[in-house]
Amino acid sequence: MDEGQIKIIQGCIDIGALISVIGSSAMLISIISTGSFLGKGKIWNRVIFFMSLCDMCGSFDLLIRKNFLNKADKDDGCKIHGLTIQFFFISSILWTTAIAVNIVAVGLLDKEVEVVEKYEYLFHIVIWSISILLTVPLYYIDNANRNGNGGHVMGDATFWCWITDRYSKYRMLFFFGPIWMVFFFNAFVYISMEIINKKRNKDMNETYSKYSVAKRSNLFLLVFFITWIWGTINRIQNLISSGKSIFILYLLHAIFTPLQGFLNSMVYFWYSIIEHFIIVKKEIKEQEDNRRKNRPRHNSNNARLEEGRPIKLVHKRSDRDLFDNYYVFKPVPSLHRKDRGNTSFNELNNNLDDSNHNNKDYHGKDKRKTLERQKTNVTQYSEYSCKSTSHMLKSSGS
Template sequence: MGLTSEQIQTLIVIERFTASVSVIGTLILITTFIFIKDFRTLSNTLIFYASFANLFANVAALIGDSALYRLDGALCQFQSFLLEMFMQSDPMWSCAMAVNVYLVFFRRFDAPRLKKLYWYYGVICYGLPFIPAIFCLFYKTGQKGKMYGDATLWCWIDNDWAPIRIYSYYAPIWIAILIALIIYFLVGIEIFQKRSQLKDLDTTHSATGAPIELPAFSGTRTTDVEVTTDSWKENSLEMPPPTACSPLKANDRIPVSESSDRYYSITISAHGPSRTLRPLPTQRSPHIVLPRGPNSIDKIKWAYTKCAMLFAISILITWVPATVNRVYGLRYPASPSFALNIGSAIVLPLQGFWNAVIYFATSLSICNNVWARFRSRKQPDGFTVLHGTHDTEQRVGRGREKGKESSDSTVELSNNRSRGSLKDSY
């Protein structure tokens, strides 16, 4: 006793709806990655490559049962080929992300070395599924006919060839998923051990005040700071005081009063979106305050690992119900479960949707920066010079040459004792 026609139509409506949601999310993902450079991070790049598999698989899902009316027709064979090849590419891209995590944590790979592996990942993640997909397209026997045929909801490996689905489809998928899970398990052990070591070091440092020697696992970020000190000439003015008719321009210096030790100036030269700064407390010389206690891993490693783990979780959500449904169908071929088929119809086409969610959820700061730049286009661009004391703050001038854009910014602090500069390029 199989599914009724009403149940089959319900399943087709569900999978077409979820496939439409995934197509929309995938197209937005691809568009932002191509046209907005900020989204081209290391983790987003692999999601971008996997999104093409999601797109073609969802196209096959949108065809639905329309191809079942002629099993030997080109549409049925085309839909079967797309499902066989691109549905299993997504878990393999998830495994590729897990391999990257392993290389980062245990082999100390940096971004340039990881980027050289993209070509190999593409060959494996799209090349391996291509082999069974093209084989099933041309192989047939006189008794069973072609391998691609009626799979209840759509054209895929025919029900007469149902055991082949396990070997050519679900087995490679679960091998990739298990490899990814093993890697994340090893990474979790590494993170736990290093966190324990760092906590012990921090506790020892707090008790003895001895310097902390970080293990090689800890990531670092270096910022070049150049501080120069020279004698200050009294009553020296490099330019007349600003007036309403002569606003300050870029790199102009503000006169320093000879009698005010608390008087200072801040000059900001920016070629990107303007930023608002508050006056800093007056101090004899600039200094940097480091955060207390070391971090277990740097932010870049953790961001990439978090993205890869979320990708793996989405793969589990997608393939556990679908695999259970197929195993149940092999065990009870004459009485398929309508509930399990609903679960498969919901989760299988949603691979693209989950990838889009992970893509934007792990790029919230990028989204905020892009939105801020979009809003800043409606406002005059330029730089701001702030001048004041501890109690006052006055905006003196704003200006910018059009046609020049740069993401670098320089903040220059000065007082009557010393001058320093801090430059950070993104």
């Protein structure tokens, strides 16, 4: 690879590691500050806490890699640095297995969280022991090879201190082999839980789904896969043809491997924040809908129709009724329709004569007063219309 490609890869490692340190630190601070670490029923938070702690330490090791990488052949600093990277990344991956075991205990075996917490110490014994067993042998193998002039086992691994290309078989034996065993175990657990959830009763589904970590188990599996698949392919390619480097594989390896801490924090911490805002927004919308639904309506008959109740037969005065009583819905007399205007006045006069025989309208009001008011409105409107029209004609003439 040329110098420009190396700078691109180094930049991706720096950015990814820095983001992971920030994300993991935010998760650690959140768990401690909210009091979610100590106490009963909080085993999920403690498992996430130790996984994030390992992610943060491993990402921090990647950030300071250059200080040791430049002295790989001069002292043991690069060897120790590579061993710490090995230890923390293996530990972080093993803590995902602890999440899977907890899900089996709570969801499949229907155990209470308080019962599972009694065996929490076993998680620490198993996880830290396996991490040490996969790290310490590399230290002694490296010493043995150096004494026998076999070269460094722990040293310059291209972009950080780790197992060198010359001993790529140890990469598969002590790192990539174990992590993919963990992946397939976790996948088996999560897929089995999904199948069993569909076959068993709803009580188990409620027990399984009430814990936020359990609901996101598939996301942990996805993060696991996209984080380590590229590094695995790249290291297999190094094992097959050690003298040939493929830039795109190194680039994908450099992008996703340092992002493990950030992606894990996305699943647990930032996912919780986004989920909280979605729930709050949904509640606000429901409150607005309820407020709108309970708001009193002006037209009671429409409200009764919407609610499926019969319409009241008692006729009440509406805006339309008032409009009918005070305004005339007949052609208004104008300059061009004098005959129609006179007819309207004649009709009103006839109606006034008829009102002597029937003094009440269908609202029970005095019909004669209503007709007189209508006639007055027509007269006033006609005079106003004539004045307006003559004014317009004068304006257009001038």
